[in-house]
Amino acid sequence: MRVPTPRQYLMCPPRHFAVTYAINPWMDPDVPVDTDRAVAQWTALRDTYVRLGHSVSEIEPQPGLPDMVFAANSGTVIDGRVLGARFRSAERAAEAEHFRRWFVENGFRDVTMPAETNEAEGDFAWTGRVLLAGTGFRTDPRAHAEAQEVLGVPVVSLRLTDPRYYHLDTALFVLAEATDTRPAQVAYYPEAFSPGSRRTLERMFPDAVLAGADDAACLGLNAVSDGRNVVLPVEARELAERLAVRGFEPVPLDISELRKSGGGPKCCTLEIRK
Numbered sequence: 001m002r003v004p005t006p007r008q009y010l011m012c013p014p015r016h017f018a019v020t021y022a023i024n025p026w027m028d029p030d031v032p033v034d035t036d037r038a039v040a041q042w043t044a045l046r047d048t049y050v051r052l053g054h055s056v057s058e059i060e061p062q063p064g065l066p067d068m069v070f071a072a073n074s075g076t077v078i079d080g081r082v083l084g085a086r087f088r089s090a091e092r093a094a095e096a097e098h099f100r101r102w103f104v105e106n107g108f109r110d111v112t113m114p115a116e117t118n119e120a121e122g123d124f125a126w127t128g129r130v131l132l133a134g135t136g137f138r139t140d141p142r143a144h145a146e147a148q149e150v151l152g153v154p155v156v157s158l159r160l161t162d163p164r165y166y167h168l169d170t171a172l173f174v175l176a177e178a179t180d181t182r183p184a185q186v187a188y189y190p191e192a193f194s195p196g197s198r199r200t201l202e203r204m205f206p207d208a209v210l211a212g213a214d215d216a217a218c219l220g221l222n223a224v225s226d227g228r229n230v231v232l233p234v235e236a237r238e239l240a241e242r243l244a245v246r247g248f249e250p251v252p253l254d255i256s257e258l259r260k261s262g263g264g265p266k267c268c269t270l271e272i273r274k
């Protein structure tokens, strides 16, 4: 029996969502984007979290920052400590300050802005014991050491090798955090990682749920779990079945408009761990 735990999320409505530049292979500025449709899909995602018993805070979207909807990239919060973001691309750089201000205005006292490039939960995944940290495309490996120092948690570096899976959260997610009696559980797509990182994941998570190429290719691993319910893109059918076999409850959603920018449910969702 899987037990969900209530979560607190920060999200940014995609009122200014667009694909006007290309900083990952999913983005093609020539493909039209329907902003109203993005807002409708995002609203369904937010309402799903609320229906599942989670609380959702919203940050005001800013004109000229079309990727600001991907809130996961803008902060890593563990035990109420916040490590802000520093984006790799100039197009997204200004997002970091809007989120920093949100944290400060919402009572977070321990907010550190990083010296090294880090795209927050895009590349950082908290297992309850260690912070899994991706590198290869966006987050600088030096940011892994910085995260360990600032957040005071052990960090395990993982190397991504496939440009379609440019952030760790496109290739891996935590299904259930570790407890005193149970190790953490994760799902991932092995082919997205370097050989050494794959072996590391096998060692750390011998009974992980492994996803196949089709589930990865719809960004099925960009999922959000509360320990029981797993919100994931509707196209990730095989992965949903594998999760159900393990006792999780798949909650499929249509997030296709945001995928045009290389995003899914997790990208839109920053978890606040108080």
Ligand code: ARG
Pocket (backbone or CB within 6 Å): 023, 024, 027, 067, 070, 072, 073, 092, 121, 122, 123, 167, 169, 170, 261, 262, 263, 264, 266, 267, 268
């Ligand atoms: N267009 C955005 C970028 O390339 C998508 C970010 C998706 N976010 C994530 N957490 N994977 O930066």
